[in-house]
Amino acid sequence: MMARTAKARERPKNYPKLTDYKPSRFMLPDSHYDAAKANRAVRFIENLCHTKGRWAGKPFWLLPWQEQIIRDIFGIVKEDDTRQFRTAYVEIPKKNGKSELAAAIALYLLYADNEPSAEVYGAAADRQQASIVFEVAKRMVELTPALLKRSKIMAATKRLVNYSNVGFYQVLSAEVGTKHGLNVSGLVLDELHVQPNRRLVDVLTKGSGDARTQPLYFLITTAGTDRNSICYEYHTKAQDILKGRRIDPSFYPVIYGLDDGDDWNAEESWYKANPSLGHTITIDRVRDAHREALQNPAEENVFRQLRLDQWVGSSVAWIPEHIYDKGDIPIDLEKLKGRECYAGLDLSSTSDITAFVLVFPPLHEGEKYIVVPHFWLPRDTLNLRVRRDHVPYDVWERMGLFHITEGNVVDYNFVRKTINELHTMYNIKEIAADRWNATQLITDLQGDGFTVVPMGMGFCGGWLEMWSLKLMRLKISSRARKNPLKK
Numbered sequence: 001m002m003a004r005t006a007k008a009r010e011r012p013k014n015y016p017k018l019t020d021y022k023p024s025r026f027m028l029p030d031s032h033y034d035a036a037k038a039n040r041a042v043r044f045i046e047n048l049c050h051t052k053g054r055w056a057g058k059p060f061w062l063l064p065w066q067e068q069i070i071r072d073i074f075g076i077v078k079e080d081d082t083r084q085f086r087t088a089y090v091e092i093p094k095k096n097g098k099s100e101l102a103a104a105i106a107l108y109l110l111y112a113d114n115e116p117s118a119e120v121y122g123a124a125a126d127r128q129q130a131s132i133v134f135e136v137a138k139r140m141v142e143l144t145p146a147l148l149k150r151s152k153i154m155a156a157t158k159r160l161v162n163y164s165n166v167g168f169y170q171v172l173s174a175e176v177g178t179k180h181g182l183n184v185s186g187l188v189l190d191e192l193h194v195q196p197n198r199r200l201v202d203v204l205t206k207g208s209g210d211a212r213t214q215p216l217y218f219l220i221t222t223a224g225t226d227r228n229s230i231c232y233e234y235h236t237k238a239q240d241i242l243k244g245r246r247i248d249p250s251f252y253p254v255i256y257g258l259d260d261g262d263d264w265n266a267e268e269s270w271y272k273a274n275p276s277l278g279h280t281i282t283i284d285r286v287r288d289a290h291r292e293a294l295q296n297p298a299e300e301n302v303f304r305q306l307r308l309d310q311w312v313g314s315s316v317a318w319i320p321e322h323i324y325d326k327g328d329i330p331i332d333l334e335k336l337k338g339r340e341c342y343a344g345l346d347l348s349s350t351s352d353i354t355a356f357v358l359v360f361p362p363l364h365e366g367e368k369y370i371v372v373p374h375f376w377l378p379r380d381t382l383n384l385r386v387r388r389d390h391v392p393y394d395v396w397e398r399m400g401l402f403h404i405t406e407g408n409v410v411d412y413n414f415v416r417k418t419i420n421e422l423h424t425m426y427n428i429k430e431i432a433a434d435r436w437n438a439t440q441l442i443t444d445l446q447g448d449g450f451t452v453v454p455m456g457m458g459f460c461g462g463w464l465e466m467w468s469l470k471l472m473r474l475k476i477s478s479r480a481r482k483n484p485l486k487k
Contacts, residue, residue, distance in 0.1 A: 011061050016279075018064040024072040026241070028249050031076055038075025042067060045104040046111045049141040049145075052100075053280070060140075065256070065275040066101050073252060074108075082214040085252040087205065089238045090220045091307045092256040094278040095285075098220050101156050102188045103137035105218050109186030110162050110169045111147060115212065118167030120186035122337060125202060127158070127173045134158050155452040174200060184208040187217045193224025193231040203231050205409060223257060223309045225301075228386070232311065238381070255308030264304055265290070273308045314340045319335045331370060336360060341372075341426050343419075345433040347412065347441065354410045355404075356419060374418065375402035376410045412441045420448055 009015065023033045062070060069090065076084045078467040091188075092098055109120045124130035138160060141147045158171035172179065180203060183255040189202050195201060200220075209215025224231050230253035240246035262269045270286050271277050277286065286307060289406070293303035304310040341360045348354040350478065354376040359369060377393060382404075383392050397404060403418065406412040428450065433442055435454035442452050 011059075012227060015061050016064055018062070018067040018071075021068065023070055023076055024252070026249065026252065027072075027076050028078070028084060031078050033071075033075050034077050035075065037077065038071040038472065040112065041070050041074035041108055043068060044108050047144065048107065049106055049143040050100060051136050051143070055280075057143065059168075060100065060104060063097070063276055063279060069101070069254060070105075070254075075217075077270065083216065084249060086209075086215060086250040087217045087221065088252040089234050090218070090254040091223060091235060091238065091309060094222050094275050094306045095281045096256070096274055097280045099133050099190070101436075102133045102190060102218060102220050103140060106133065106137050106151070106169055106186065106188045107140060107147070109216060110160065110167050111150075111164070113186070115167065115185045116165055118162070118165055118185045119183050119206065120167070120169040120188070120258050121140065121172050121182065121184055122158075122169065122190070122201065123172045123174075124190045125196065127171060129159055129169045129191055129194070133188055134160070134169070137169065146336050157344050165431065172204075179203045179208075182208050183211055184217075185212045185215055187215075188220075189217070189219045190221070192219050192221035192234065194228065195230050198230035198233070223305050223311045225305065225311065227311065232275070235311070238464075244432075255309070258304075264308055265294075270308065296336070297412060318481075324419065327368075327371070329368075333372070336370065336372070337425050339363075339426060340429050343428050343431045344437070345431055345441075347415075347436070347438045347446075348376075348410055354415060356422075358428070359424070360426075374457045375404055376405055376415055376418075378408050378410050379404050379406055380408040416441060416444055416448070419445065419450075423450070 032097065041061060046060055046062060050056055050058050050060050069088070073085050073088055074083065078084050090098065090101075102155070106120050106122060108117070111117050122130045122134050124132075138153055138155070141151055141153065141160065150162060150164045152163065154161065160169040162168065165183075179200065182204070184204060187208075189201065189204070192201070205217050208215075219234065220472065221231055223235070226232060235255070237246065237251065238250070238255055241248060241251060241253045256275055257273050258264060258269055267283070267287075270283075270290075273284070274281055277283060289299075289303050289307055293299040301312040304312050339360055341358045343359070344355075344357045346355045355377075356374045358372040358374075360372070362369060377397075382393055382397065393402075396402060403414070405414045419428075419431075429452045430453060432447065432453045432455050433445075435442065438454070442454055445452050
C-alpha cells in the first residue's frame with residue numbers, strides 16, 4: 001500500500017519542472033534567497049491535489065512558472081528573515097491554473113506560514129467570485145488527510161478553520177464598510193479586473209496587516225477593459241517595475257501576455273501568453289476560440305482579453321482589430337501637399353467628438369487610400385469625458401492628438417479656420433457633412449468656396465463617433481508619427 005502511494009506521488013516523466021531556478025531580479029542587494037523556506041512552500045503545495053478536470057485527485061505538481069512565483073515570494077527574505085515581497089500581482093490569461101495556485105497559497109498561509117492566529121481572506125468583486133478559490137481550497141483540504149484532521153470546514157459561511165494555530169480562511173462579501181479593523185495575515189484577491197472601484201482593495205491592503213510580521217497580498221487576475229480601474233493601476237505599476245521605470249521592493253510583478261508588437265494570430269504568441277498551454281489548456285481549445293474570433297468580431301476582444309491577456313476595449317468592434325491594424329502604416333504628410341482629397345465632417349454638440357477626416361484616393365495601382373483625421377474637443381469637459389467614457393483624452397491631449405477649443409462646447413469658428421488652413425495644404429475637392437447642427441457652418445464653408453454636400457446620418461448617428469475613437473486610437477498606435485497637430 002505504501003509503495004503504491006509513493007508511486008502515485010511520483011512526478012510524471014513528461015511533466016515539466018523548474019530545473020534552473022534563479023531568484024527574481026527584483027531581489028534587493030541586502031536580501032537573500034532562503035532555499036529552505038522556498039522548499040517548504042513548494043513541498044506543501046505539491047502535497048496538495050488538483051481538484052478539477054483530467055488532473056483531479058492527482059498531486060499538484062507545480063509548473064515552472066508557478067514554482068518560480070512560489071520560490072520568489074516565499075524564499076526571498078530580508079535581513080530580518082521576513083519576506084521581501086508583501087504584494088504579488090499576477091496577471092495571466094484564464095485556464096492557466098490561477099485559481100488552484102491562489103487556493104494553494106491561501107492554504108499555505110493558513111497552515112504552514114507559522115503565523116499565530118492567521119487570518120487569511122478571500123475577496124473578489126462579489127462573494128460568488130471569491131467563493132471560486134475557496135471551493136478549490138476546501139476540496140484540496142478534503143483530499144489531504146493531514147490537513148483535514150486539523151480542520152473544520154464551514155461550507156455555509158465559507159470559512160475554513162485551522163485548529164492547530166487557531167487561524168481561519170474566510171470569504172468576504174463585497175461590502176466595504178464591514179472590512180475595517182481586519183487583522184489580515186494573508187489576502188487572496190481574485191479577478192481584480194472586475195472590481196468596480198478601489199475601495200475594497202484599499203481597505204484590505206492599506207494598513208490591514210500592520211500588526212502582522214509579514215502579511216502577503218496575492219492579487220491575481222486576467223486583463224480587463226477599463227483603463228481607469230484599480231486593476232489597470234496595478235497593471236501599470238507592474239509594467240513600470242518590469243521595465244525599470246519604477247521601483248517598489250515590496251511589490252512582485254508577474255504579467256503573462258502579449259507585447260504591443262506581438263502577432264495575436266500567431267500560435268507562438270499564444271504559448272508566450274499561456275505558460276500552462278499544453279498542460280491545463282490544450283492547443284486545440286485555443287485554436288477553436290481563435291477561429292471564432294476571426295469569424296465573429298464580437299469574439300475578437302474576448303479572445304484577446306481572456307486568452308492572450310491584452311487590455312482591449314469593451315465595445316464590440318464593427319471591423320475587427322486585426323483589420324484596423326493593417327492600416328497602421330506611417331504617412332508622409334509632406335508628400336500629400338497639393339494632392340486632391342475628399343473630406344467628411346461630423347460636428348458634435350456637448351457629448352461627442354467633432355471630426356474632420358481627409359481621404360486621399362490612390363494615384364496609381366498598388367497605392368492605398370490614405371486617411372488623415374482631425375478631432376476637436378472642448379477643454380472644459382475634458383476631465384468629465386475621461387471619467388464618463390473611460391478614455392484617456394487628457395493623455396491624448398498632451399500627445400497633441402486632437403485640437404482643443406476653449407469653453408464647454410466645440411467652437412465651430414475654430415473648426416472652420418482649421419479646415420481653411422488645411423485647404424492651403426491639400427486640394428479639398430468636396431466635403432460631405434452631417435447636416436445635424438451644421439447649417440451655419442455649412443453655409444460659411446460654402447461661402448469660403450468649398451463644395452459641401454449635406455448628408456443625413458439617420459440610424460448611423462453613432463457610427464462616426466465610433467469611427468472617430470477608432471481613428472484616434474490608430475493615431476496613438478502609430479506613435480503619432482509626423483503628427484500634423486504638433487507644432
